Amino acid sequence: MTDHELIWRIAGGSGDGIASTSQNFAKALMRAGLHVFTHRHYPSRIRGGHTYTEVRVSADPIQSRGDGYNFLLALGDSFARNPSEGAYYGNEEIKPLSENLDELAEGGVIVYDSGLLDASEIENFDERVEENNWHVYDIDLRSMAREHGREVMRNTAGVAVTCAIADIEPDVIKSLMSDAMPDKILEPNLEVFDDAYETVQSEYDVDTPDVSAPTGEHDEEQVLISGSDAIAYAAIDEGCRFISGYPMTPWTEVFVIMSQNLPELGGISEQVEDEIAAAALAMGASHAGVKAMSGSSGGGFSLMSEPLGLAEITETPLVLVEAMRAGPSTGMPTKPEQSDMEHVLYTSQGDSHRIVFAPGTAAEAYDQTRKAFQIAYEYQIPSIVLYDQKLGGELSNVPASVFDEEPNADLGSVLSEAELEEAPHDDSGKYQRYQHDTENGVSPRSLPGQKGGRYLATGNEHMPAGHISEDPDNRIAQMNRRMQKVESIREELDEDGEFNTVYGPEDADYGLVTFGSQQGTVEEAAAELNEKGHSVKVLGVSELMPFPKEQVKSFLDSVDEALVVEMTASAQFRGLVQKELGGYGDKMSSLLKYNGNPFEPLDIVEGFETALLEGEALPDNRTKFVPKVGE
């Protein structure tokens, strides 16, 4: 967090409209020319429970939630249970205020709804306020909202108070409200907004806090997009018109976006009995000639193991997305982690041959999901987009031009009926859909219903026309050809060379290596380290399978030492690098985080300076340092 940033945290109860209020706030500031980045924290609970969303606002491009925050808007939790402190959930009513104090920066602002929250219930509140030089505004937002109609409008009142204190032009918010709210509720909301804004301006000291929103300007039009939006839109732009799924947090977001939009596009969405069926339906549709996808999160993806292997051996194009959350088993459903990496790379029996991308940003999620479809259909192989609750749910501004791309509905390696007439057939008249020798490993397919294209697809090893066979020579020929496709894809990705990200000075002494959604945070940490006089660069890997061996090797060769940053407890990604490169264990240490919260840049700065450079223990258990092999 720099002096010129606002990191605004709106806290309340799950179900109190925290997410939509923060989304509107972020979008309004984006429209005003600022860069925004959000972070959602919510419990796995039906109703109630403390939740917050942070909106980081900056005049310069930003890529993470930042460190800590400097403006708290604490609303009441209207669904709070068990007000007694002895209860399991503790005193829930006070949590939107009490739970958020530890990370609030010195000199920060606290606005709380005194209609629902009583600060005197918090131990040493006044002392902490004084110690940290916090500026406290206790305002009865609930009564204010009630006066104008509905209590839920206290969110609007809170945003108005934020504007008054943080110097945000009211029209920035009000014009967005006019766009976002239906007429019926718009008028009273605007009234609450004005009332709250004016009351605070006239009755409170809003000038003392040194916390304000910056001003800025975009050089091109921006959109406020989540990773889930980007994945869904990429699928649609690749001509995906079939999705099958089963609800599971956090993958449900992609499933919902697709299901809401596909009917209008003449597509089909199927909510089915389980994830085995979900992946199997996507295969069935794809097999019959429709571009299709499915997806899930950890537990649901486990059920997809079977169909995934079937897609590999039958060479059925299949695009899956996997939204990771903290495991094992049900784990922590609403908390991000990257610990499904090995699961996704290797699950299902036999030698896996599949494509796995782990995008780092919403824009990358769009590009890489499109590439996943292209590869799946061209090479007839499963492609998986591996992301997590963090990337899926966080909103950031992305240039609209990122999405200004042509659609591509190409089915890839499929023959037409005319081409099938010329193609090789066996004695039964079956098309030899799995020919032994092909240029890049791909043997083009036919589609059921095409004249002259019939063949047997089977999960058993098979002859060219699909006939089941355990002949050793045929086995080797088919296995080698399928594996050859992965090599061909590696070559194609090397030519593109777009998906892994290098950041920082080329001749840096130290490297930070990460994968997937932590990339932006790691880059911000590197910037901070370089500013402090260290010499650090970053490699963010998105291509997990096939692995970009050369690129990772040359990065590691170019630095003295590397710190691998990942949200796992067993250093899975570092293990992958060692496996793929056959070494480097003596060059890589790990910084791990698995407490349910994504890395903040300062976690990494601290891990690098304290643990890696000075060899000292980290001050608390938020992150874990694992030294390189031999130390």
Place this chain on the structure above:
Amino acid sequence: MSAFSAIGEETEKDQNEFTPGLEPQPTWCPGCGDFGVLKALKGAAAELGLSPDEMMVMTGIGCSGKLNSYFNSYGFHTIHGRSLPIARAAKLANPGLTVVAAGGDGDGYGIGGNHFMHTARENHDITYIVFNNEIFGLTKGQTSPTSPKGHKSKTQPHGSAKTPLRPLSLSLNAGASYIARTAAVNPNQAKEIIVEAIEHDGFSHVDFLTQCPTWNKDARQYVPYIDINESDDYEFDNTNRAEASEMMFETENALHEGTVLTGRYYVESDRPSYQQEKKQIGEMPEEPLAERYFDDSYEWERSYDKFLDKHK
């Protein structure tokens, strides 16, 4: 012009056209009931004038899974219990295809039971043939979901303590709209039932009794059989759900008492298929989706035009 010209092509077919040249002789054991299913399916396909290129035969794992190795059409030999979800989607993607799924009693009523239940519930316009031999054959004779109570096998050395599953009753309650039972020893009825099942608009379920002479030697050969629609001893209306239900219950009990009852148990012809329901609510296009990818004049929509405004 369709990119799938085999679909709906008017042809005179001989059932031999459905015999593949590569492996015309199945590897099923001599006397196996599975031969009866293959023969009935070939006969039905020829009678319906279907072409091998417009049929999609999906199977699971087990002796029954080999059906599409010995049947000349598009085939998909999937994994244990999963033929139905793959079959459903292929039909949604290209409704012109004639989709037949097949599996054994372990495949369809055991490991794939959840898919069976939901496919029936949704009334997909596909045919499902279950090779019911009351045993696991391919894995050498273990007790299956339809094995009678007390059935002894290497995995149930003291005899099964489990009551066998009631396939017909399950199907009815789950929502199948055509339910029949036939037997391998009854080739004419079997063919006729498969013809009706394929023609039926909705989920048609055929419980096909296939004797296993190798691993289920103690069991009946499903003879003599009685056709409940023909026999004067069994009066019931197979369009009436309650009467169908009672007849099914009686049939399932009778099998374990040595009486083999077969026939059409339930026919619900006015219920819309899933595809029709989905089109009705605007969630499935009128034209087969699979055709769109071959339509050069189709204008594919893109997210930039359709969805981006709401993010600005």
